[in-house]
Amino acid sequence: MALSSTNIIKVIVVTDDLEKTVSAYKSLFGTGTPEEDNGNHKEVRTPFTIYKGQDITDTPMKVESVFSDNFWFEIIQPLGNNDPWAAWLKDHGTSIYSVCLLSDGPLEKDEETMKKLGFESIFKQEKGYEAYEYFDTADTLGVLVEVKEQYQ
Numbered sequence: 001m002a003l004s005s006t007n008i009i010k011v012i013v014v015t016d017d018l019e020k021t022v023s024a025y026k027s028l029f030g031t032g033t034p035e036e037d038n039g040n041h042k043e044v045r046t047p048f049t050i051y052k053g054q055d056i057t058d059t060p061m062k063v064e065s066v067f068s069d070n071f072w073f074e075i076i077q078p079l080g081n082n083d084p085w086a087a088w089l090k091d092h093g094t095s096i097y098s099v100c101l102l103s104d105g106p107l108e109k110d111e112e113t114m115k116k117l118g119f120e121s122i123f124k125q126e127k128g129y130e131a132y133e134y135f136d137t138a139d140t141l142g143v144l145v146e147v148k149e150q151y152q
Contacts, residue, residue: 005101007102013094018077051123105149107147110147110149121133
């Protein structure tokens, strides 16, 4: 039993100082070139956000990406206190939060695999054109695992 894909597409770092952390990553890795995104996404599902089993509507944050040749670092500075990034920052300080794998889809299949492996979902967001989910793997792996499905 394994996830549908082991294709790492991004690493998320949580920080209390976005500018400082982004600057350090850019100094080490350069900025690279982001994939072209025209912003035109076909929505195929109804958007929602769930954290610890509850609907939430606000996850204030500052975000910047630093690109490498084959994946990117997404640097997040949480500005609220009721989301998974703020909770991680409180417990771990500036650090790698998660590794994101691109699912071969559907996300629900990977969700079932993670559940069978004993890793519960802590956060799931459906954006209408893509979905992603964080699994509580920190005690075992040292970071969370995020699985993302992008709709065709």
